[in-house]
Amino acid sequence: MDVKTWTFIIVGVTFALYIGIGVASRARSTKDFYVASGGVPPVANGMATAADWMSAASFMSMAGIISFAGYDGSVYLLGWTGGYVLLALLLAPYLRKFGKYTVPDFVGDRYYSNTARVVAVVCAIFVSFTYVAGQMRGVGVVFSRFLEVDINTGVYIGMALVLVYAVLGGMKGITYTQVAQYVVLITAFMIPAFFISLMLTNNPIPQLGFGGELAGEAGARIAAGQSISLLDKLDGLHVELGFSKYTDGTKPLIDVFCITAALMVGTAGLPHVIVRFYTVPRVKDARSSAGWALLFIAILYTTAPALAAFARTNLIDSVNEARYSDAPGAVEKADQKVVPAWFKTWESTRLLAWVDKNDDGIVQYRAGVPFDGNPAVALDENGKPKRGKWGEWLLSNKPSPSPNELYIDRDIIVLANPEIANLPNWVVALVAAGALAAALSTAAGLLLVVSTAISHDLVKRVIMPDISEKHELRIARIASACAVIVAGYFGVNPPGFVAQVVALAFGLAASTFFPAIILGIFFKRANREGVVSGMLVGLLFTGAYIVYFKFLGGTPDQQWFGISPEGIGTVGMLLNVAVAIGVGSRFPAPPKDVQQMVENIRLPEHKDEATPTSNFRFGH
């Protein structure tokens, strides 16, 4: 069977599964809808959190980014895992002890202020939409690449699916769907990784092969009789081609430090991640489910860098100094290698492009960009793509002076893995299903945050406190349906700045939510005046810096101490804390009942506070 048939079958089966789970676990109360009635077992919650957290970007792009950035890519690995330690130790147990449903709930109650609550709602909605636009687009891209449908059709299919299980099931439906999605995405990520590790190092475990010697089918060829470790060989190849060593960093230390910190703290402050810890029965479950979540995430996050190094080595070896065409005229040396078959497949998607600058018919891969901008195919007078002397696609881009002739999009690394490793068609289809699972699970979690922020934090807590349970549930459903439609709109008409806005989402989560919650738990004296000022200062400072450098054309030499916009959230967070404590000290301490509440969340959990495992009774 061909790839397309396999993709239809595997994607179809997984979608049917997600809908089945969504219908079976539909929400019957607002508590079901918001936090799955706080009855999710910790291991299941860990899996759901992992799927919630790992987005289309983690699945498709991260290994690729690391593959091209080498050591510098570590900021993502450290940042997006280290945040869970903060979550587990500093946030999750206390927020679970606090009860209620959302982050704005905590901010509003702890700082006895509806203004603070509304600020938190606005931040939560902004952060979530920023993220979700990328996910819906990701769904469309996967559909178009593997099933050859229009990207927009792909977005509509994704919308319809999320609509069914998120609107019907709420948090309960989403949680159990995410468990299934985790299983799909991790299987799809690991199977090609095992085989590629085996090919290059003769060790099926990527984490071990990563530090092993080149061996196995492809590895032995690359080592060419030497006994050399994969990373040494890769460092050597890099230096040979004019790149800096793969295992060495090129960014300034302070920037690496700040980016890592901003990503860690941002992760711990993202509302769709935090809310997952409200769904478990007890405080001790909140702690352990953070551990399970990180364990499940770590499986992918320790495999990705291994995959990155394998793919990089394999790529350089198979493509550099390879002949593009095997037509007789192109043969100069009889033993010259030819580019692999996937090279031409991906050329037709424009994710890979080659300009034969020195007209020798051989691909030269070196440091530097091959031409300006993204590849644009040159068309002849009939509107057909022009082909060059060797049959390659010609581009209208202006070639750069660099000797590099090759353009490679980072996303190829994961998506082309099965082809690179010559795996059967069903594996290719599985990778497509995995990418969809990653995108859909994250989108659903984010959409739930948006709908909860509207129906619970805004309508129930601020506008209409007397609303009935049934009515609130209906509003929650309507809000989530609207959120899906808005997200779909952004998927079809992606704002050109999605990539930049992600830096903003993390920066803002780091410089607003995280300090407000931490101070709320660990600093009893933190009061409304201080924390609201702190949040505003963090928001304005971080927002202004990012907007200036990402949208208003700020140049890197203007950056403070070499801190890039991705890392500025760290500075924003410190400012927030300083302002919150400084301003707060001039105003009265929080009222007695709020101080009592802080004392209470610090106490060990009482037996009666846990959610009963049966659904007969509500905890609150």
Add this chain to the structure above:
Amino acid sequence: MDDETPEDLSPPEKSRAMRYWQANLRIVSILLAIWFVVSYGAGILFAEALNSIKIGGFPLGFWFAQQGAIYVFVILIFVYVAIMNDIDRKYGDETELD
């Protein structure tokens, strides 16, 4: 020495709660110190120096940044879970905190 602290003037369960909180803070600080050392220390600040040491085929600083720190993170959380469950049992069961 305890007699001089103001908490001791409160009812006994209050100081018990205080001791629980202190124990919690101590554990959190120790674990976060380790968290900081493996990620920001070994993985970033001292990565270059550590890279001269090899474990298997890995330069050590690079290994911490792309593998080791993540393993340690997972272990840290489960250690925290185990210790806190212990402390919860010790303080939670015998106390009437209401």
